[in-house]
Amino acid sequence: MKFDLLATDPGSSARAGLLHTGHGVIETPIFMPVGTAGSVKAVHQRELEQDIQAQIILGNTYHLYLRPGLGVLEKAGGLHRFNGWSKPILTDSGGYQVYSLAANRKITPEGATFKSHIDGSKHHFTPENVMDIQRSIGADIVMAFDECTPYPCDYAYAKKSLDITHQWLKRCVDRMQSTEPKYGYGQALFPIVQGSVYKDLRERSAEFIAAQNQPGNAIGGLSVGEPHEDMYAMTSLVCAILPASKPRYLMGVGTPENILECIALGVDMFDCVMPTRNARNGMLFTADGIINIKNERWKDDLSPIDATLGGYVSSFYSKAYLRHLMINKEILGAQIATIHNLTFYLWLVKEARKKIQEGTFAAWKNDMVKRVRERR
Amino acid sequence: MKFDLLATDPGSSARAGLLHTGHGVIETPIFMPVGTAGSVKAVHQRELEQDIQAQIILGNTYHLYLRPGLGVLEKAGGLHRFNGWSKPILTDSGGYQVYSLAANRKITPEGATFKSHIDGSKHHFTPENVMDIQRSIGADIVMAFDECTPYPCDYAYAKKSLDITHQWLKRCVDRMQSTEPKYGYGQALFPIVQGSVYKDLRERSAEFIAAQNQPGNAIGGLSVGEPHEDMYAMTSLVCAILPASKPRYLMGVGTPENILECIALGVDMFDCVMPTRNARNGMLFTADGIINIKNERWKDDLSPIDATLGGYVSSFYSKAYLRHLMINKEILGAQIATIHNLTFYLWLVKEARKKIQEGTFAAWKNDMVKRVRERR
Numbered sequence: 123m124k125f126d127l128l129a130t131d132p133g134s135s136a137r138a139g140l141l142h143t144g145h146g147v148i149e150t151p152i153f154m155p156v157g158t159a160g161s162v163k164a165v166h167q168r169e170l171e172q173d174i175q176a177q178i179i180l181g182n183t184y185h186l187y188l189r190p191g192l193g194v195l196e197k198a199g200g201l202h203r204f205n206g207w208s209k210p211i212l213t214d215s216g217g218y219q220v221y222s223l224a225a226n227r228k229i230t231p232e233g234a235t236f237k238s239h240i241d242g243s244k245h246h247f248t249p250e251n252v253m254d255i256q257r258s259i260g261a262d263i264v265m266a267f268d269e270c271t272p273y274p275c276d277y278a279y280a281k282k283s284l285d286i287t288h289q290w291l292k293r294c295v296d297r298m299q300s301t302e303p304k305y306g307y308g309q310a311l312f313p314i315v316q317g318s319v320y321k322d323l324r325e326r327s328a329e330f331i332a333a334q335n336q337p338g339n340a341i342g343g344l345s346v347g348e349p350h351e352d353m354y355a356m357t358s359l360v361c362a363i364l365p366a367s368k369p370r371y372l373m374g375v376g377t378p379e380n381i382l383e384c385i386a387l388g389v390d391m392f393d394c395v396m397p398t399r400n401a402r403n404g405m406l407f408t409a410d411g412i413i414n415i416k417n418e419r420w421k422d423d424l425s426p427i428d429a430t431l432g433g434y435v436s437s438f439y440s441k442a443y444l445r446h447l448m449i450n451k452e453i454l455g456a457q458i459a460t461i462h463n464l465t466f467y468l469w470l471v472k473e474a475r476k477k478i479q480e481g482t483f484a485a486w487k488n489d490m491v492k493r494v495r496e497r498r
Numbered sequence: 499m500k501f502d503l504l505a506t507d508p509g510s511s512a513r514a515g516l517l518h519t520g521h522g523v524i525e526t527p528i529f530m531p532v533g534t535a536g537s538v539k540a541v542h543q544r545e546l547e548q549d550i551q552a553q554i555i556l557g558n559t560y561h562l563y564l565r566p567g568l569g570v571l572e573k574a575g576g577l578h579r580f581n582g583w584s585k586p587i588l589t590d591s592g593g594y595q596v597y598s599l600a601a602n603r604k605i606t607p608e609g610a611t612f613k614s615h616i617d618g619s620k621h622h623f624t625p626e627n628v629m630d631i632q633r634s635i636g637a638d639i640v641m642a643f644d645e646c647t648p649y650p651c652d653y654a655y656a657k658k659s660l661d662i663t664h665q666w667l668k669r670c671v672d673r674m675q676s677t678e679p680k681y682g683y684g685q686a687l688f689p690i691v692q693g694s695v696y697k698d699l700r701e702r703s704a705e706f707i708a709a710q711n712q713p714g715n716a717i718g719g720l721s722v723g724e725p726h727e728d729m730y731a732m733t734s735l736v737c738a739i740l741p742a743s744k745p746r747y748l749m750g751v752g753t754p755e756n757i758l759e760c761i762a763l764g765v766d767m768f769d770c771v772m773p774t775r776n777a778r779n780g781m782l783f784t785a786d787g788i789i790n791i792k793n794e795r796w797k798d799d800l801s802p803i804d805a806t807l808g809g810y811v812s813s814f815y816s817k818a819y820l821r822h823l824m825i826n827k828e829i830l831g832a833q834i835a836t837i838h839n840l841t842f843y844l845w846l847v848k849e850a851r852k853k854i855q856e857g858t859f860a861a862w863k864n865d866m867v868k869r870v871r872e873r874r
Contacts, residue, residue, distance in 0.1 A: 160822065164829040168810075190822040194798045204800075204819055422570045424580075434544075443580055446536065446566040453540040453832060 123263075123310040123337040125369050131477075133484025135361060135388035138475045141338075141369050143262040144307025145202065145210045148177045150369060150390040151474055153381065153467045154212060156398060158182045159189065160205045163398055164453070164460040167206045173434050174464040175472075178210040178262075180393050183255055184219040187245070188238055192258040200260025200305045212393075213261035215252050217314065217342065218374070221270035229269060231286055249293035253301065253311075260305045265340065266294045268314045270373075273347040280318035287316045288330050295334055310337035312371060315360050318343060319352045328363035338391075339364045340371040345380070345394070354383055361388035378407055378470055378494040382487050385474050397467045401459035404448045407466045411496030413441075415459065420445045427458070433465035470494070499639075499686040499713040501745050507853075509860025511737060511764035514851045517714075517745050519638040520683025521578065521586040524553045526745060526766040527850055529757065529843045530588060532774060534558045535565065536581045539774055540829070540836040543582045549810050550840040551848075554586040554638075556769050559631055560595040563621070564614055568634040576636025576681045588769075589637035591628050593690065593718065594750070597646035605645060607662055625669035629677065629687075636681045641716065642670045644690045646749075649723040656694035663692045664706050671710055686713035688747060691736050694719060695728045704739035714767075715740045716747040721756070721770070730759055737764035754783055754846055754870040758863050761850050768847075773839035778832045780824045783842045787872030789817075791835065796821040803834070809841035846870070 124142040131137070141148040155162045155170065157179045162170055170176045181201055190204070198204035201211055219236065220227055226237040233248035249267045256264035268287040271280055291313050298311045313331040317323030331339050341360050344353045357372060364370050371391035372384050381392050397407060406413040408428040413420070423441040431437075439458050447455030473490075477483040500518040507513070517524040531538045531546065533555045538546055546552045557577055566580070574580035577587055595612065596603055602613040609624035625643045632640035644663040647656050667689050674687045689707040693699030707715050717736050720729045733748060740746050747767035748760050757768050773783060780792040784804040789796070799817040807813075815834050823831030849866075853859040 159826045159828060160819075161826075161828045161830040164833070166811075166830065166833065168814075189826055190797070190818070194818055194822070197798050198800055198816075198818070204816075204822075206814055206819070421566070422573050424574055435542075438544075438582055440574075440580075442566070442570055442574070443536075443582070446570070446580075450535045450537075450565055452535060452537045453829060454537040454542065456829060457540070457542065457833070 123308060125338070125367065127367065129479045129481075131386075131483040132481050134386040134487070136385045136474070136478045136483045136487075137366075137388060137390060138478040139369065139390060141390075143210045143310075145208060145262055146177070148210055149472075149475060151385045151471045152177055152391055153471045154178045154180050154391060154393040155464050156180045156393055156395050157205075157207075159185045160201060162460075162464070164402070164457045165464070169461055170207065170464075171209065173461055175468050176209070176464065178212060179207060181211055181213045181259060181261060182216075183213050183252060183259065184216040184236070184247075186213070186259055187216075187255050188240055192255060195260070196258050196304070202260060210262040211260075212263040213256050213259050213265065214373075215256070215265040215267045216247050217265065217268040217270050220268075221272060221346070224272070229286070231289065249290040250297045253294055253297040257301055257304050257309065260303070261309060262307070263310050263312055263338065264298070266291050266311060266313045268316055268342060270343050270346065271316060271318045273318070275318045277320055280320055280323055284316050284323050284327055287314070288327070291331070291334065295336070312336060312338045312340045314340040314342040314373070315364070316343045317356075319348050319356060321359060324356050324359055325363065328360045332364050338369040338371060340373055341389070342373045344372065345374040345376050350380065353380070354387065357384050357389060358387045378467070379491050381467075381470065382474065382491050382494070385471070386484065386487055392471075397463035398460050401463040402456045404459065406459060407463050407494065409466070409469075410493055411498045412494075413498050415441060415445050416448050427462050428466065431465050431469045433462070433469070435461040436465055499684060501714070501743065503743065505855045505857075507762075507859040508857050510762040510863070512761045512850070512854045512859045512863075513742075513764060513766060514854040515745065515766060517766075519586045519686075521584060521638055522553075524586055525848075525851060527761045527847045528553055528767055529847045530554045530556050530767060530769040531840050532556045532769055532771050533581075533583075535561045536577060538836075538840070540778070540833045541840070545837055546583065546840075547585065549837055551844050552585070552840065554588060555583060557587055557589045557635060557637060558592075559589050559628060559635065560592040560612070560623075562589070562635055563631050564616055568631060571636070572634050572680070576634075578636060586638040587636075588639040589632050589635050589641060590749075591632070591641040591643045592623050593641065593644040593646050596644075597648060597722070600648070605662070607665065625666040626673045629670055629673040633677055633680050633685065636679070637685060638683070639686050639688055639714065640674070642667050642687060642689045644692060644718060646719050646722065647692060647694045649694070651694045653696055656696055656699055660692050660699050660703055663690070664703070667707070667710065671712070688712060688714045688716045690716040690718040690749070691740070692719045693732075695724050695732060697735060700732050700735055701739065704736045708740050714745040714747060716749055717765070718749045720748065721750040721752050726756065729756070730763065733760050733765060734763045754843070755867050757843075757846065758850065758867050758870070761847070762860065762863055773843045774836050777835035777839040780835065782835060783839050783870065785842070785845075786869055787874045788870075789874050791817060791821050792824050803838050804842065807841050807845045809838070809845070811837040812841055
């Protein structure tokens with residue numbers, strides 16, 4: 123994996139780059155739609171590529187391991203072949219499930235034991251087998267196995283957890299070095315900075331992660347309920363330590379505003395369920411702010427959802443029709459809203475990239491942040 | 499509306515024709531996907547046109563009247579403009595709701611009073627206002643307001659109901675003649691033959707309906723639970739009476755087998771929720787029979803869903819991936835299965851049409867019926 127840093131914004135730490143993978147080149151900054159179980163909910167693969175213009179999507183190790191299971195994925199020749207998405211894929215490691223399934227897992231220095239959310243069966247994840255699973259899934263970017271700490275998290279726990287995350291990282295690196303990809307293309311490991319909202323832990327973690335000298339680096343454990351100022355402060359601190367020559371991925375972030383602010387801090391890659399999950403509830407993100415499409419106000423508004431974006435779906439369907447579908451709980455409503463929101467997120471990072479390359483990002487960002495957070 | 503009868507099969511009563519409407523030409527025999535509330539569930543309009551190659555879809559008067567309501571539809575310039583489907587639309591009249599909402603409606607010679615399934619509010623439908631509503635919706639083909647009798651239905655009730663349906667038809671015809679289309683293109687009224695499974699009532703009804711001399715004719719009140727032999731017997735009887743020069747529409751039918759058999763009896767148009775509703779439960783119709791895609795058997799079957807059809811979706815996705823999506827209740831599963839089933843239904847009627855034009859329909863039909871009803 124190769125990362126070309128093409129431009130840095132004079133008024134901020136924003137960067138534009140190219141990330142080369144075995145399934146093509148990714149233009150950064152980039153937003154990665156979440157496809158937990160091998161499908162970005164309510165979106166066809168063709169729509170992801172042609173309408174949304176996604177360049178990379180996420181899968182989730184824990185979910186894919188449970189279903190369809192590694193046997194099917196290996197027989198298919200990996201997730202790309204299984205789901206028909208031929209561009210890059212990144213798999214989250216299951217570290218987020220260590221956080222979200224708190225009541226149904228136990229962590230030891232050896233690894234984590236989960237109770238499946240599907241049938242209650244027990245599964246043991248270790249840094250080693252999580253790497254092996256990601257070899258079988260065949261993602262282009264595989265994430266280290268870590269603990270994503272909750273918020274709030276007391277200092278003692280955050281410190282102890284960080285030590286485990288760092289020990290696990292060593293084992294992840296070793297395992298990746300001692301195994302080969304299964305499907306003929308390279309797989310890059312991204313370590314994850316943790317440390318909750320504690321400056322010294324975040325600094326120590328960022329230095330430790332940077333020292334592993336992996337092809338890219340991630341920032342985890344944010345966007346879990348902490349104030350935005352903490353998220354920005356930690357991101358800023360960590361970005362200053364992580365090497366500029368490698369892509370930086372801020373996990374699970376966020377609103378359009380969060381993304382713009384964190385691009386300004388030097389982040390290159392983002393993922394979040396917000397555009398997809400909120401779409402299914404009728405919340406639309408547009409270039410002019412946030413819309414609840416179920417509101418009476420849109421009942422007879424026959425204007426396109428958002429013609430600014432140039433996307434087929436956002437221009438073809440009207441607000442009134444989408445409202446009608448959402449009110450009627452028609453599946454097509456979820457489909458249209460999801461495609462729209464993802465089209466908007468991809469449009470936003472593309473615009474940001476253009477502004478970075480033009481050297482006008484900072485001023486544009488300050489204006490755009492005000493627009494995208496407005497509630498209409 | 500003009501109907502060109504192009505060919506009649508020498509070995510059956512099957513016909514191939516062209517039905518000209520204000521939104522383009524329909525090749526018959528045809529299957530019409532059901533879009534009750536202005537959306538064929540889980541399918542984009544673009545997919546309907548390009549992948550499924552639907553030529554006409556259905557809307558439902560009762561549902562569209564309740565939501566989005568006539569105000570919005572009129573402001574949009576009719577349903578085509580509202581939902582972006584620019585090919586022909588047929589609207590069911592609400593007669594089916596007279597049947598399906600039996601507990602929540604009251605019929606008098608004047609009309610029917612419904613309690614809305616949404617909020618319990620009362621609505622009065624008459625032949626006149628149902629025609630007016632369909633003028634506002636703007637369908638190319640509008641159905642007469644009738645009573646669809648249940649099965650079983652005693653003779654006395656079927657007879658009394660038929661008299662009301664015929665009286666209502668007169669009022670529908672009068673109303674259509676005394677009003678104008680709202681959006682600049684013609685709207686054709688199709689009367690509906692009723693009479694339950696009683697030969698004399700069906701004959702009388704078919705003669706009465708034929709005498710109205712409308713641009714097309716429909717057969718209702720079948721596929722409501724009666725044995726298939728009754729459905730075929732009534733259809734055969736009625737087709738022999740309805741004029742050959744006009745299209746014949748058999749409402750709510752049916753399985754692929756039913757459709758093939760009824761094409762052989764002289765039916766030109768079909769609609770049914772089966773391909774869409776059953777798709778959402780994992781039942782797939784293919785050229786080689788019926789599949790329950792949730793079965794363990796398809797778990798690692800990486801072959802295309804059905805490459806015979808030539809459709810993008812049915813060739814692109816594998817059985818194993820679709821099974822995985824259905825088992826995980828992923829929305830994309832419903833989307834793929836629906837597009838597949840409709841692609842199959844449209845493929846089936848297109849193949850039938852080809853065989854009719856070649857004069858080889860009867861033998862092909864007998865073979866095909868065996869294949870499509872097989873459970874794999």
